[in-house]
């Protein structure tokens with residue numbers, strides 16, 4: 077294991093816990109369940125036992141920080157690990173969700189910890205629905221689990237190890253890595269009619285390009301627009 081590992085039975089959120097570990101680096105926090113798992117844009121992440129909830133803590137350094145590229149690199153690593161360990165194909169829904177057959181199985185939340193102006197740590201939170209535990213129709217509609225889709229029992233430890241191995245390797249070649257091409261190949265939004273969930277108002281558009289900074293360019297009424305934050309829905 078390339079990372080120092082801290083195992084917890086229960087925590088509010090592994091990302092929150094990671095933020096309290098001042099000065100930690102190359103460390104991963106893994107919890108059996110979370111009581112207040114968090115997603116992007118203020119959403120919660122349902123985290124009962126049986127899933128994988130973990131946060132990788134990296135040293136910040138002086139490089140400009142682009143959360144989107146860490147999220148994208150992680151999405152590629154997770155999709156690759158799921159394919160290897162569970163023999164199932166995943167796609168990436170811009171920017172941080174992993175899908176199997178049009179339903180979400182994994183979300184990624186990258187956060188930065190600053191000390192004044194200095195980027196102290198980068199925290200990459202990964203949540204994966206492994207066992208079949210979806211509690212209500214609302215989640216049934218949008219989410220699925222690896223065990224449901226692959227019809228087999230998954231060894232969480234094996235999957236975690238594979239993800240961390242791949243993530244570590246990708247992070248070693250962060251600048252020259254091929255993950256941008258891999259990310260585009262795995263994208264399930266390119267060429268699709270989507271709805272952009274802009275806080276100022278939803279609108280329909282076509283996803284046409286993922287940029288080097290992992291922002292998404294869409295075509296709306298013949299005009300290109302670049303989105304680098306927020307949510308999209310594939311149901312146009």
Ligand code: BTN
Nearest residue numbers: 089113114115116183184201203
């Ligand atoms: C999303 O779906 O928008 C992202 C979900 C990220 C969930 C993971 S689970 C481990 C880590 N701890 C959290 O509170 N969130 C992330």
